[in-house]
Amino acid sequence: MPPTPTDTPRVRLTGLRKVYDAGTHPVTALDGVDLTVAAGEIHGVVGHSGAGKSTLIRCLTLLERPTSGTVEVDGVELTGLPERRLRSARRRIGMVFQHVNLLDSRTIAGNVEYPLQIAGVGRRERRERARELLDLVGLGDRLDAHPAQLSGGQRQRVGIARALAARPAVLLCDEPTSALDGATTRQILALIRDLRDRLSIAVLVITHEMSVVREVCDTVTLLDAGRVAEHGAVAEVAGRTGSRLARDLVPVPDLPVGSERSLLDVAYTTDRTPTDQVLRVLADLGPDAQVAAGTIETIAGRQVGRLQLDVPAARTDAVRARLAEIGLLGDPAGAPADTGPTAVPTDDAEVTR
Ligand SMILES: Nc1ncnc2c1ncn2[C@@H]1O[C@H](COP(=O)(O)OP(=O)(O)OP(=O)(O)O)[C@@H](O)[C@H]1O
Ligand SMILES: [Mg+2]
The missing domain is CATH 3.30.70 (Alpha-Beta Plaits)
Structure with missing residues (x-):
């Protein structure tokens, strides 16, 4: 039976390895990462500094060639593509960054149109798409504003609209809210959730903020020294001893x-x-x-x-x-076998009760 669209993950990383050749000391930044994100799923990737998060993003977009393993986006294996086909395959990935890089000389509609212009989409269609997207992100009444006239949260909304312009299969968000205050962060996360619901897009969020995982992610992967240390549905993982x-x-x-x-x-x-x-x-x-x-x-x-x-x-x-x-130690639904309960014997403190 042929797979239905929902059977095929929008993102599938298999055995992804990246070894940087840093002079005499090669650095293994990714060490066999498997990860999938389905349509309509918001997946968070967390990990300490140096865990391999940025490397994962660069390998996913093939801006960095993985040493081995495969990257599939929307059913297309990117690792095997020649450069020209890779460029068009990358349009299936929308990117949102911590710091939005908008063109100051253009209106915000012009900014959203920009990737479509590069892709050769006609003027009228571009305009229409920009209007539709800016409506979707709540800036439908600001089409002719310039980036300098917007708040940080509004600029991030434009960044998200621009990332969605070419109708990507995947939205890749690299620390999307790290530059925003608490209230604006919540609004942007609500927007990402709303867009996921409306567009049934797959979203991969790289973050160092656990609150982002708690608020917006369905599933989560913890990277540690380039390996998947834990993964699963957020509620499932949170309930794991x-x-x-x-x-x-x-x-x-x-x-x-x-x-x-x-x-x-x-x-x-x-x-x-x-x-x-x-x-x-x-x-x-x-x-x-x-x-x-x-x-x-x-x-x-x-x-x-x-x-x-x-x-x-x-x-x-x-x-x-x-x-x-009573099943409270270890989780039959997927906790790694070696993550038992942690008893922490202490030898310095007094008995406190
Ligand atoms: N271009 C490079 N050349 C050599 N080593 C690199 C390169 N880029 C990253 N590394 C190393 O690979 C490992 C993973 O780095 P990476 O930047 O992916 O971590 P990260 O999880 O994004 O960290 P942070 O949270 O600090 O951004 C680190 O040990 C880093 O020093
Ligand atoms: Mg990084």
């Missing part, structure tokens, strides 16, 4: 405990494990497991709970075994 992403998505303070005690980190999604069930088990454990800190948050429409349990060090294994019985 032992997950680094969960710690960042649903932060709970790490409290000092004494040398006789350990902190046990537990995460769950309430649709799978209701909080009252967790609390009943904890009540049964009595003094073996005290809740030191905890929170319940709604992430991507699902409730996620995270607890820091304060456990006598000698009882840690027993408590783990009991929590495992």
